[in-house]
Amino acid sequence: MIFVTIGAQMPFDRLLRTVDAWAGSQQRHEVFAQIGDTRWRPRHMKWATFLDPIDYRERLFETDLIVAHAGMGTILSAFEFATPILVLPRRYDLRETRNDHQFDTARAFARTGQIAVALNEDDLAERLNDLTTIPVPERAPSHASFRLLSTLRQFIQEEGKQPIAKTEATVAGAQLPHHYAPSESQSGARKAA
Amino acid sequence: MPMDAASLNSPSGQGPRTKRILAVASGGGHWVQLLRLRAAFTGAHVAFVTVKSAYRADVETAPFYAVNDATRWNKFGMPLLAMRILIIIMRERPDVVITTGAAPGYFAVVFGRLLGARTVWIDSMANVSRLSLSGQKVDRWADLLLTQWSALARPGGPRYEGAVL
Numbered sequence: 001m002i003f004v005t006i007g008a009q010m011p012f013d014r015l016l017r018t019v020d021a022w023a024g025s026q027q028r029h030e031v032f033a034q035i036g037d038t039r040w041r042p043r044h045m046k047w048a049t050f051l052d053p054i055d056y057r058e059r060l061f062e063t064d065l066i067v068a069h070a071g072m073g074t075i076l077s078a079f080e081f082a083t084p085i086l087v088l089p090r091r092y093d094l095r096e097t098r099n100d101h102q103f104d105t106a107r108a109f110a111r112t113g114q115i116a117v118a119l120n121e122d123d124l125a126e127r128l129n130d131l132t133t134i135p136v137p138e139r140a141p142s143h144a145s146f147r148l149l150s151t152l153r154q155f156i157q158e159e160g161k162q163p164i165a166k167t168e169a170t171v172a173g174a175q176l177p178h179h180y181a182p183s184e185s186q187s188g189a190r191k192a193a
Numbered sequence: 194m195p196m197d198a199a200s201l202n203s204p205s206g207q208g209p210r211t212k213r214i215l216a217v218a219s220g221g222g223h224w225v226q227l228l229r230l231r232a233a234f235t236g237a238h239v240a241f242v243t244v245k246s247a248y249r250a251d252v253e254t255a256p257f258y259a260v261n262d263a264t265r266w267n268k269f270g271m272p273l274l275a276m277r278i279l280i281i282i283m284r285e286r287p288d289v290v291i292t293t294g295a296a297p298g299y300f301a302v303v304f305g306r307l308l309g310a311r312t313v314w315i316d317s318m319a320n321v322s323r324l325s326l327s328g329q330k331v332d333r334w335a336d337l338l339l340t341q342w343s344a345l346a347r348p349g350g351p352r353y354e355g356a357v358l
Contacts, residue, residue: 007221008245009262052247072222072319076229076358098264104321108342140358144229147355148315148339152233155313155337156212156289 003063004033007071008050011038012096015088018121019067020044022128032059065131067124070102070117075109082139084131086116088124114138212237215287215310217278217301219262219294220244222319224251226293229357230315240285242278242297256285263296275300282308293317293357299327306334313337318356320345 004019006012016038023031024044033047034056041047051059060066060081068074070087078085089102106117114137118124127133143149214237218227224243228251231239240256241248249257260277263270278300282290290305290312292298302312314335316328321342328351332338338351346353 009221050247053250072317073225074222076222076225076318079358101319101321105319108321142229143232144226144357145355148341148357149230149233149355151337151339151354152230152291152313153235155311156214156233156237156291157209158311 001059001062002028002031002065002067003059004031004045004067005074006034006036006038006069007074008034008036010090010097011036011040012069012090013038013040014094014096014121015067015069015124016040016042016045018088018124019128022125026129065134067128069096070106072105075105075115076140079114079137079140080142082137084116084134084136086118086124086127086134088118088121212289213285213287214239215242215282215285215290215301215305216240217242217290217292217298219297220248222317223293223295223298224248226315226318226357227291228252230291230293237289240281240287242281242301244297260297271296275304279304282310289313291315294325295327299331302331303334306336311336313339315339315357316341316345316351318342318358324351 004016006015016033016035017040019031019033020042031045033042033045034051035042035047035049060077060083063083066074066078066083066085068085068087070089075085075087087106089106090096092098092100106115109115110117113135116127116134118127214234216227216234216239218224220243240258241252242258242260244260244262246259258281261270261274263274274296278297282301282304287305287310290301290310292301292313293315294317298314302314306312312335314328314331316324316339318341320328324340324345328338339354340346340351341356343353345351
């Protein structure tokens with residue numbers, strides 16, 4: 001099955017219309033789309049506005065290919081399920097998102113060979129016609145990196161009255177209210193190192 | 194700090210007690226990234242705040258609050274969101290506020306810090322080439338500001354300590 005998702009928030013007609021037209025012309029009947037706030041309704045795909053977390057995961061279990069916006073949540077889901085993903089980044093100039101960060105995200109993950117990126121609608125239709133070129137990402141665990149987890153765990157366990165000191169402790173030229181000597185907390189020591 | 198939420202609910206002179214965490218994220222990728230941090234919360238009391246009530250299914254029986262979302266394009270929701278977050282923080286009295294953004298996390302860090310919690314902002318992994326606007330704004334309120342891309346780390350600014358992936 002092909003699962004099309006544009007996240008659960010802003011509309012993304014450009015992606016949905018392109019995949020819908022492709023599904024129609026290729027007689028693909030096993031395409032399902034989560035269309036969020038998009039007002040336009042697909043003609044050749046089954047669709048829902050929003051899938052709750054359980055339905056979403058169930059859907060992903062049955063999915064052979066994800067076609068999506070370059071949203072971080074969708075990309076992480078693809079990695080967790082080791083499902084090939086083809087993304088079309090949202091464009092700020094078309095008011096599809098609040099800035100062009102999806103191009104950066106897409107580029108960063110395409111560089112590692114884990115995702116396929118279409119830059120425009122024609123490109124997207126072309127990629128859909130040759131699905132063999134879309135890479136299968138390496139399966140990722142469902143948790144953050146151990147380094148991040150242990151940093152957070154340490155932060156959580158520290159005592160309340162010793163906020164972690166910021167290195168330099170300046171933000172936009174302003175001095176922070178508290179600055180603790182590195183020896184007062186482990187993380188302070190780590191920072192100073 | 195005069196209003197230290199941690200000391201208010203801790204019998205003085207006793208050993209370490211269960212930490213109270215408020216974990217906050219708006220929808221989509223922000224929420225997915227927050228869920229990937231849960232292994233760091235083991236042993237703590239965690240309450241979740243997000244923007245879709247359907248996400249409750251992700252966190253089983255943990256205390257859960259759904260608030261309205263607000264964005265740069267929809268500023269009318271901001272005062273309401275701020276008020277809701279403030280009420281949640283007064284009720285939950287967290288020792289630690291952890292957020293992956295965006296607007297609900299911003300208010301949680303600001304109010305959390307003002308009410309004596311220690312605060313962490315983890316900028317979304319989607320922000321590859323620059324920190325999010327809210328991440329930049331929240332800098333002075335966050336005890337720990339993390340980017341998930343090492344190229345964005347700098348002295349006195351966001352640190353890199355790994356990513357949600």
